[in-house]
Amino acid sequence: MSASTLVDQMKRGLDAPICLTWELTYACNLQCVHCLSSSGQRDEHELSTAEAKRVLDELRDLQVFYINIGGGEPMVRRDFFELLEYSVGNGIGVKFSTNGAFIDAEKARRLAAMDYLDIQISLDGVDAATNDAVRGVGSYDMARRAMDNLAAANFGPFKISVVVTRHNVSQLDQFKTLADSYGAQLRITRLRPSGRGADTWNELHPTNGQQREIYDWLMKHGENVLTGDSFFHLNAFGESLPGLNMCGAGRVVCLIDPVGDVYACPFVIHDEFKAGNVRDEGGFSRVWKQSDLFLSLREPQSAGACASCGSYDACQGGCMAAKFFTGIPLDGPDPECVGGDGEHALSIVMPGSAPKPAMDHSKPVTLTRKTIAIAR
Amino acid sequence: MACAASTEHPTAEPVVTVALDSSLELHPQVAVRPEPFGALAYHYGNRRLIFLKHPDVVRVVQQLAEHTDVAATLGACGITPDRHASFVAALASLQKSEIVRERIDAG
Numbered sequence: 001m002s003a004s005t006l007v008d009q010m011k012r013g014l015d016a017p018i019c020l021t022w023e024l025t026y027a028c029n030l031q032c033v034h035c036l037s038s039s040g041q042r043d044e045h046e047l048s049t050a051e052a053k054r055v056l057d058e059l060r061d062l063q064v065f066y067i068n069i070g071g072g073e074p075m076v077r078r079d080f081f082e083l084l085e086y087s088v089g090n091g092i093g094v095k096f097s098t099n100g101a102f103i104d105a106e107k108a109r110r111l112a113a114m115d116y117l118d119i120q121i122s123l124d125g126v127d128a129a130t131n132d133a134v135r136g137v138g139s140y141d142m143a144r145r146a147m148d149n150l151a152a153a154n155f156g157p158f159k160i161s162v163v164v165t166r167h168n169v170s171q172l173d174q175f176k177t178l179a180d181s182y183g184a185q186l187r188i189t190r191l192r193p194s195g196r197g198a199d200t201w202n203e204l205h206p207t208n209g210q211q212r213e214i215y216d217w218l219m220k221h222g223e224n225v226l227t228g229d230s231f232f233h234l235n236a237f238g239e240s241l242p243g244l245n246m247c248g249a250g251r252v253v254c255l256i257d258p259v260g261d262v263y264a265c266p267f268v269i270h271d272e273f274k275a276g277n278v279r280d281e282g283g284f285s286r287v288w289k290q291s292d293l294f295l296s297l298r299e300p301q302s303a304g305a306c307a308s309c310g311s312y313d314a315c316q317g318g319c320m321a322a323k324f325f326t327g328i329p330l331d332g333p334d335p336e337c338v339g340g341d342g343e344h345a346l347s348i349v350m351p352g353s354a355p356k357p358a359m360d361h362s363k364p365v366t367l368t369r370k371t372i373a374i375a376r
Numbered sequence: 377m378a379c380a381a382s383t384e385h386p387t388a389e390p391v392v393t394v395a396l397d398s399s400l401e402l403h404p405q406v407a408v409r410p411e412p413f414g415a416l417a418y419h420y421g422n423r424r425l426i427f428l429k430h431p432d433v434v435r436v437v438q439q440l441a442e443h444t445d446v447a448a449t450l451g452a453c454g455i456t457p458d459r460h461a462s463f464v465a466a467l468a469s470l471q472k473s474e475i476v477r478e479r480i481d482a483g
Contacts, residue, residue: 006429009413012412019378065407065425093420230378244379
């Protein structure tokens with residue numbers, strides 16, 4: 001079976017997800033300006049420990065090999081280690097994303113002692129100025145301390161996870177050098193206009209010229225850098241980047257949010273892409289196997305406005321979430337279409353008509369900033 | 377958090393040779409999950425996710441440990457001799473990814 005027919009098979013959906021993201025909480029000590037889930041404050045309806053364990057039981061029965069845990073900041077949950085151990089103990093590996101605030105020397109040793117665990121420390125600049133402009137004052141030092149602690153505890157190759165923005169494209173080589181210095185793996189992913197990212201995407205997303213830089217850099221380094229296959233829209237430049245060239249939303253990918261809602265992917269927290277809730281009868285399995293939304297995503301998708309473009313096979317029309325939250329029709333071009341069609345599509349979006357994210361758990365930011373200013 | 381995520385495993389690969397008289401088994405750290413196209417195999421140690429793209433390959437992989445060597449496994453699974461070379465190549469590729477391994481009790 002050729003690679004393309006395998007991708008066709010995967011587009012028709014799998015019996016269980018390959019890449020399941022589970023955001024454990026909306027609570028976060030940071031307020032990153034591009035947070036895809038608009039996190040900040042805990043939601044009172046978040047899954048309890050017992051409910052979370054029931055979901056893990058289901059995932060074990062479905063033979064989900066690993067889960068990607070995120071948030072919010074997942075380590076603020078008091079049962080974080082309990083859930084981690086329960087998951088790994090049931091044969092479900094864990095990769096979790098963290099800002100590193102809670103990885104002190106003792107926690108680093110505890111994490112290093114666990115099997116089947118991967119850690120991604122988020123970092124969006126190789127210096128405090130670049131990083132903290134996006135992730136908040138002190139977050140660079142926080143992340144580096146966590147990396148130092150993991151290295152000192154001999155955790156092994158953790159991951160440094162970078163969201164590529166206009167302000168850090170020029171730092172890709174330096175990110176690689178930093179990762180190499182820790183024996184870590186570099187992971188770079190695409191900025192989406194999701195969550196608070198909807199408000200900052202215009203200023204932060206890479207320019208057209210930078211898209212080409214990212215593509216060239218990945219062609220050169222791609223085999224040694226993780227991307228979550230998130231840059232497939234760049235394949236229209238020419239030769240395909242390593243990885244699966246497809247949108248896996250609802251087909252091989254999905255998101256469970258902190259209150260148990262199941263979305264097609266982590267970047268589309270909106271009612272239109274909500275397939276159900278793990279608390280519903282039949283649980284997660286039923287949502288994955290039978291929800292109308294997921295079944296419809298597994299039907300052949302129309303190339304729409306891109307049907308006549310010679311690059312459609314290469315870029316697949318790009319990212320559904322990027323289109324949706326910028327107000328472009330789902331069968332239109334990606335807003336960062338490298339052929340330039342995104343700019344035109346954006347120019348005809350009626351101002352204010354782009355859908356708003358479904359939930360906002362942001363903290364009242366103004367007050368926090370004032371408090372910090374006074375404290376200093 | 378990924379779009380498809382099948383490829384997050386850049387690690388070194390061992391050099392291997394597989395022949396019809398090799399004695400192999402599924403690696404104990406590998407889980408195999410049936411899918412419409414065949415199966416997915418996941419290695420918990422090196423985190424590799426491999427697509428077994430044909431039901432025959434899935435059957436062969438799962439029966440390796442029950443037979444003395446690759447030839448006996450292929451015979452038991454009803455794989456005709458004209459397909460043996462391609463199965464040996466597929467098994468070599470799977471051994472490279474450590475989805476299958478040389479049997480410890482071999483010989």
